Amino acid sequence: MGVRLHDVVGLLVIAALSMVAGLAINRFSSRPISLAYRTPQQRLSAELTTLINAPPFQLADLSTVGLDEFRKAMQDHALVLDARGSVYYNEGHVPGAMNLARNNFANDYNRLRPTLDKSKDQLIVVYCSGGDCHDSRLVASALLSLGFSDVKVFTGGWTEWSAANLPVAR
Amino acid sequence: MIRLSPSVWRAIDLILRLILGGLFVYAGWSKLGNPTDFADSIATFQMLPDWLIVPFALALPPFEIIAGALVITGFFRRTGCLALIVLTVVFSIALFAALARGISVDCGCFGGGTGITAAPWFEAIRDIVLLAIAVWLYRYAPAPKIELY
Numbered sequence: 001m002g003v004r005l006h007d008v009v010g011l012l013v014i015a016a017l018s019m020v021a022g023l024a025i026n027r028f029s030s031r032p033i034s035l036a037y038r039t040p041q042q043r044l045s046a047e048l049t050t051l052i053n054a055p056p057f058q059l060a061d062l063s064t065v066g067l068d069e070f071r072k073a074m075q076d077h078a079l080v081l082d083a084r085g086s087v088y089y090n091e092g093h094v095p096g097a098m099n100l101a102r103n104n105f106a107n108d109y110n111r112l113r114p115t116l117d118k119s120k121d122q123l124i125v126v127y128c129s130g131g132d133c134h135d136s137r138l139v140a141s142a143l144l145s146l147g148f149s150d151v152k153v154f155t156g157g158w159t160e161w162s163a164a165n166l167p168v169a170r
Numbered sequence: 171m172i173r174l175s176p177s178v179w180r181a182i183d184l185i186l187r188l189i190l191g192g193l194f195v196y197a198g199w200s201k202l203g204n205p206t207d208f209a210d211s212i213a214t215f216q217m218l219p220d221w222l223i224v225p226f227a228l229a230l231p232p233f234e235i236i237a238g239a240l241v242i243t244g245f246f247r248r249t250g251c252l253a254l255i256v257l258t259v260v261f262s263i264a265l266f267a268a269l270a271r272g273i274s275v276d277c278g279c280f281g282g283g284t285g286i287t288a289a290p291w292f293e294a295i296r297d298i299v300l301l302a303i304a305v306w307l308y309r310y311a312p313a314p315k316i317e318l319y
Contacts, residue, residue, distance in 0.1 A: 131274075
C-alpha cells in the first residue's frame with residue numbers, strides 16, 4: 001500500500017523513544033521491577049522466604065470445590081480467602097472473605113496472622129477471579145507449605161459467584 | 171470513492187482519529203502503572219523469550235501513548251498510523267497463534283491481569299476493525315482546508 005521510508009524511520013524513532021521512556025519510568029517509579037522476568041510462582045516463592053521459617057514452596061495437588069460445596073463450606077464456617085489483588089477485592093468479594101492476595105502475600109499474611117493462626121486445622125477455601133486464574137492455587141499451595149492442613153480451591157471463583165447473583169460484599 | 175464534501179470527510183477523519191488514537195492512549199495509560207501484571211499477561215502468550223518480556227512490558231505502554239497522540243493530533247499522523255498498524259498486526263498474530271495452539275491467554279489489553287480471558291473472537295474482531303481504521307487513516311488524508319472549488 002506504499003509505505004513511505006520516512007514513516008518507517010519515524011516508527012523506529014517512536015520505538016526507541018518508548019524503550020527509553022519505559023526504562024526511565026520504571027527506574028524512577030516507587031516500585032521498580034527487575035528486568036529479568038519471574039513468573040508469579042517464582043515471585044511468591046521468593047516472598048515466602050521472607051516469612052519466618054517458610055519452607056520451600058511447590059505447587060501442590062489441591063482438592064477443589066464447586067459452587068454448591070463452597071456455599072456449604074461457608075455455612076460450616078470455613079475460612080474463605082480471596083487471592084486476587086486488593087483492587088479487585090475492594091470492588092466486590094464473597095461476604096466474609098478475607099484478602100490474602102497472591103501479589104501481596106507476605107504483607108497480607110502478616111496482617112491476617114491473628115485469624116489465620118487460629119485456623120491451622122480448619123477448612124480454608126481460596127478463590128480468585130475464576131476461569132484460568134492461578135492465584136488461588138498458588139496461595140493455597142503456599143498455605144499448605146506453611147502448615148495449614150485443610151486447604152481447598154473454589155475453581156469457579158469470582159466469575160461463578162457473581163454470575164449466580166449471590167450476595168456481594170464491598 | 172463516495173462523493174462527499176471535504177468538510178464531511180474531515181469530520182469522519184477526525185472522528186476516526188479520536189476513536190483509534192484515544193483507544194490506544196487509554197490502553198497505554200491503563201497499563202503504565204502496573205508493569206508486573208502486564209508482563210504476566212505477555213508471558214501467557216508464550217511467544218517472547220523470558221529476557222524480552224519485561225523490556226516489552228515497559229516499552230509498549232509509552233509506544234501506544236505516543237503513537238495514539240500522534241494520530242489524534244495529526245502531528246506526524248502517518249508515522250503514528252503506521253505504528254498502530256504494526257501494533258495491531260503484532261497483536262493479531264499473537265492472538266491467533268495462541269488460539270491455534272489452544273493456549274488460554276490474558277490479553278491484558280487495558281491493564282487487567284486478573285486471569286480472566288475475554289472472548290477471543292471479540293478481541294480478534296476488535297483487532298481487525300482497528301487495523302482497518304488505521305490503514306484507512308494511513309492511506310487517505312482529507313483534502314486540506316484551503317481547497318478551491
